[in-house]
Amino acid sequence: MVQIVEHIDLNEVYKQLADPAAGGTCIFVGTVRDHSLGNDVTKLNFDTYDTMAISEMEKIRTTAIEKWGLEKAIMIHAVGEKQIGDPVVVVGVAAAHRKEAFPACQFLIDELKKTVPIWKKEFFTDSSHWVSQTP
């Protein structure tokens, strides 16, 4: 499953990943941090190119499922304004063993940050800017 949503429901993600053939479930949740490069962050806003973002996430998901033989894989990204602590991205996998689950989960988030057309605007107390490089 890949989705762009207004609000991420983490409990629902965990439920969706449940699979009787899976012995290991690994989930990464990205949340809004209150600081960036020494500045206080007040909120984030995400712009997305929905149709292409879905298409790019599907490619990444399919690659991960084939490479690690996953039972399930999920990628969800939020859109719009997000406050400190809000979940903005969640990727998760269900695999037979942790040996596949951990690297597959890391692959999903690392590749998402490289190619999926989603843009983050950081708001500070007195300014804002589009993030152009993801650490």
Add this chain to the structure above:
Amino acid sequence: MIVVKAFGQVKEVLGSELLVNKEMTDVKSLREYLRNEYPTIVWSTVAIAVNTQYAHDPDPISSGDEIALIPPVSGG
């Protein structure tokens, strides 16, 4: 005429949709047009997508294609 979608920092300069009233045959010709018309944007960092796929300079553009400008992504 082609319609070009813009996102992120490029959208703040061009608006969400840009109408190009000129014949474009490939990605390279569109890129050159944009460079001339909007010199304040750092076009070397902006990818161009055709029909939701990342495209390269030699790739053709036809009327009816969905074209989008993709500045450096920063999801997650």
